[in-house]
Amino acid sequence: MTTANQRTFRWWPVDNGRHAIPGGLQPGASAETLCRHPVTMPAEKPTSLQWLWPTCSICYERARDYTHVALTEGYDGRCQP
Numbered sequence: 695m696t697t698a699n700q701r702t703f704r705w706w707p708v709d710n711g712r713h714a715i716p717g718g719l720q721p722g723a724s725a726e727t728l729c730r731h732p733v734t735m736p737a738e739k740p741t742s743l744q745w746l747w748p749t750c751s752i753c754y755e756r757a758r759d760y761t762h763v764a765l766t767e768g769y770d771g772r773c774q775p
Contacts, residue, residue: 703760707744708733714753717763728756 702717706727713727721737729752 701760702763703728703757704763705749706733706735707740707747711747712745712749712753714750714757714760717761728753728760 703714704717705712706715707713708715708727708731713729713731713733715727715733715735716725719725719733719735721735724732724734727733727750729750731750
């Protein structure tokens with residue numbers, strides 16, 4: 695399976711919880727988390743405290759069928775290849 699065909703996700707702080715969002719979501723774009731919570735990808739990097747928010751258990755379970763895409767160093771709001 696090629697990367698283009700894989701379902702990808704990344705963890706992202708949304709509304710006081712860490713949710714799984716689509717891996718290719720670009721800043722300003724809207725989508726749903728894996729638990730179907732609406733989200734718009736912000737341009738700014740989350741704070742250190744936001745990364746400590748509790749993980750959504752529904753997203754956690756559903757993420758098992760997806761491929762994780764990690765953030766790159768120096769995140770500037772743009773997805774890196």
